[in-house]
Every structure is written in C-alpha cells, then in structure tokens.
Amino acid sequence: MTPLTPPRVLTVAGSDSGGGAGIQADLKTMLALGVHGMSVIAAVTAQNSLGVKGYWELPEEAVRAQLDAVLGDIGAQAVKTGMLASPTLVETVSEVLGAYPAPLVVDPVGVSKHGDSLLAPEAVETIRTRLMPVATVVTPNLWEVEQLTSVVVEDEKDLRRAAEAVLGLGPRWALIKGGHLPGEPVDLLTDGTSEYLFRAERHDNRHTHGTGCTLASAVASHLALGADVPTAVEKAKEYVTGAIAHGFPLGGGIGPVDHAWRWRS
Template sequence: MGDMTDSASPMSPARVLTVAGSDSGGGAGIQADLKTMLALGVHGMSVIAAVTAQNSVGVQGYWELPAEAVRAQLDSVLGDIGAQAVKTGMLASPALVETVAEALGGYAAPVVVDPVGVSKHGDTLLAPEAVETVRHRLLPVATVVTPNLWEVEQLTSVKVEDEDDLRRAADAVLALGPRWALIKGGHLPGAPVDLLTDGVTEHRFTAERHDNRHTHGTGCTLASAIASYLALGEDVPGAVGQAKEYVTGAIARGFPLGAGIGPVDHAWRWR
C-alpha cells in the first residue's frame, strides 16, 4: 500500500471554541465570535448556552439552554476535536456558569472570559444571582478576563471615573483569580485606553476613537480575537495587542443595519 500520509493534505488550522449566546441579528455573540475566528484564520467551534431574539434596536428576549445541553456540547467538542483556546461570553444563569467553569477548570487551554453582563442597548444578560458564580467559579479558571467599566463595577464594586482608576479596578478583578485582567476603558471620556495587567507587568493600549455608532459586537469580537491569537501561539500581551488592532479596524468600518446600532465589520480586512 505504501505510505498512507499524503504530503499534499492540508494542515488543520488552530481551533478555538466559543461558549456563548446566539445573536439572531448576527452582530454579536456566537455569530460575531465565529466571524472573528474565520477572519483571523482559526477554526471556530461553538457551544450555545442561550438563544437571544435581538436586532439592531435591542434584545427582545432570551432563553437559556438546559445545563445538560451545554455540558453535552462541551464534552462533544473538547472530547473529540479539542481546542487551543476557549472564549466564554453570555452564560446567563448560575447553573450555566457552574457547568462551564467545571468543564474548563480541568482543560489545558487558555480561557478568555468576557463577563457579559449587559447588552450594547442596556439589556441585562446575566441574572443578578449569577454574578456571584462568575466571581467565584468562572474567573478563577480564566487566563484573561475582559470586563468593560460597567462589568468591573458589577464584579468588584469599583467605579472607574478616570484613567487613574484603571489599575485599582484591575487589581480588584485579579483578586478574583484570573491570571490577567484587561480593563476596557472605552467608556471614559478622552482617548480610549485599555489596561492589561497580571499584577506585575502593565500594558496600556490606546486607539483612535472612531466617530461611529455602529459598534454592536465589540466586546465579543475583542475576546474572540484574543482567544484566536492565543491559539495561534501569541503570549497574552501580544494577543491583546493584535486583537485590539483587528477590533479597531472593525469598529472604524462598522455599518448601519436596521433602525438602531449596526455591527462592527468582521470582514474589514477583506473588503
């Protein structure tokens, strides 16, 4: 029979798993995650934890999947295909947070946690009783956690008023157990600054503020981009730097969709 290996057979790309909610409008959630992963050259896989009915003007409803359905998806993907990085997004309830934390706690791949608490439109996406579970179960398994300022306050009660508060916020988040905290300062006045720290080294990322209201999916996209670059072998500061570049370009080219807030453009590098 000879050598069965075919030298022309393609290599499998790096694999990244997202565990999050589905966005029917296609701009955020699982859909944003998979588009980001494709754009960055990794193979995206998904565990759907919740289904949302949402569009450009808001979230009209969401339905959690049963914990056993989420666990089965996790076991199915990680048991056979495996992942070089995992990203978590909307997990909605204590049972789902617990299920995901348990599955990822024993899995040897970097985990990027986007602690989704509220949508771009101000709709709550995390039950109040789930905040404690995120704090005590999910953050300790995180390689990087990527809260915005509202989520920082929700998790730590630290209110960030200006750039000087970013380190205090990061230290409060790190006290909950993740290896790195990326505090997203985009909602502060002035030039946007994000602070990344592991408690020892500190990296600040600045970007131009684009006059564009079509920013739906920014947080999901950033966390997925970080996970993608980690899967490709970058260290955490390198992955965050490259992810920021990708997201900044996507925001600059965000486009109108429906009557409300349009999405960032995941395909901006191809257009």
C-alpha cells in the same frame, strides 16, 4: 497533500439573531483571523439593531453535551466564554473548562450594547467565585468591573485600581476596557506585575454592536495561534479598532462592527 488543520478555538456564549454579537460575532472573528471556530450555545436571544426582545438559556445537559462533544473529539487550543445567563450554566462551564488544558478568555457579559440584561442577578456571584479563578484573561468593560467588584472607574487613573480588584478574583490577567471613558480610548492589561496600556483612535461611528465579543474572540484566536497574552491583546486591539472604524448601519438602531473589514478594504 493533506491540508493542515488550523488552530481551533471554542466559543461558549449566546446566539445573537441579528448576527452582530455573541456566537455569530465570535465565529466571524475566528474565521477572519485564520483559526477554526467551534461553538457551544448556552443561550438564544431574540435581538436586532434596536435591542434584545428576550432570551432563553439552554438546559444544563445540552451545554454539557456540547462541551463534551467538541472537547472530547476535536479539542481546542483556546476557549472564549461570553453570555452564560444563569448560575447553573456558569457552574457547568467553569467545571469543564477549569479542568481543560487550554487558555481561557472570559468576557463576563452582563448587559447588551443597548443596556438589556443578559445575566441573571444571582449569577454574578457564581462568576466571581467559579469562573474568574479559572480564567487566563478576563475582559470586563467598566460596567462589568463595577458589577463584579463594586469599583467605579471615572478616569484613566482608576484603571489600575479596577484591575487589582479583578485580579483579586483569581484570573491570571485582567484587561480593563476603558472605551467608555471620555477622551482617547485606553485599555489596561496587567497580571499584577507587568502592565500594558493600549491606546487607539476614537472613531466617530455609532455602529459598535459586538465589540466586546469580538475583542475577546480575537484574543483567544491569537493565543491559539501561539502568541503570548500581551501580544495577543495587542493584535486583537488592532483588529477590533479596524472593525469599529468600518462598522455599518443595519436596521433602525445600532449596527455591528465589520468583522470582514480587512477583506473589504
């Protein structure tokens, strides 16, 4: 019998040498959720549990060649973007993926878990005007909401205002991640008509490196598996919550979430 090919998901992001976030987290998530992960590396970081020591973006022609190679031959049922580093790379990725017929999950990465910048300041406007309008789902945290829209979220009631501002930039759905608010973590998903609140237990665990990458990749994976957006987000939240609960120490700083928590459990 010929083995069935699993759904395919492409990540376009940066490499994390510590293995907790970026391309590495994306591919681990995809494997854990039963899809075939593929990658376009847009930047290379030198980082560990203590922070980002430096990053280097790849040339535009290298990123475009990777996109053409994967999408032109293998194809994808969903695509996720993460760290894109520069205006040129944002423009290139937006051009290619905006014309590709698959759901696009955008994690508008601006800083690392340690607060290190991963995006050139001049690239923010390019994300607003080029990448956001072609996205199916955008997954900003509260700092990224402020960076993109100038809306400051101080409590749960501000989530709706933040989502409206993000939707004004053009994506079909906005998932505003409220995990940095005090109290019980709550995220808001909306397309401007329907609204869904996702609550989760707050785990007393500082080892949370890679949560944003993992969530966006999990959403893309479930979209590739055939779920609609609300169901994909619900399933992704369940997976990420478990990964956070099982996060483990690594090095001398912030450790990663455990992408293999279901297997280890």
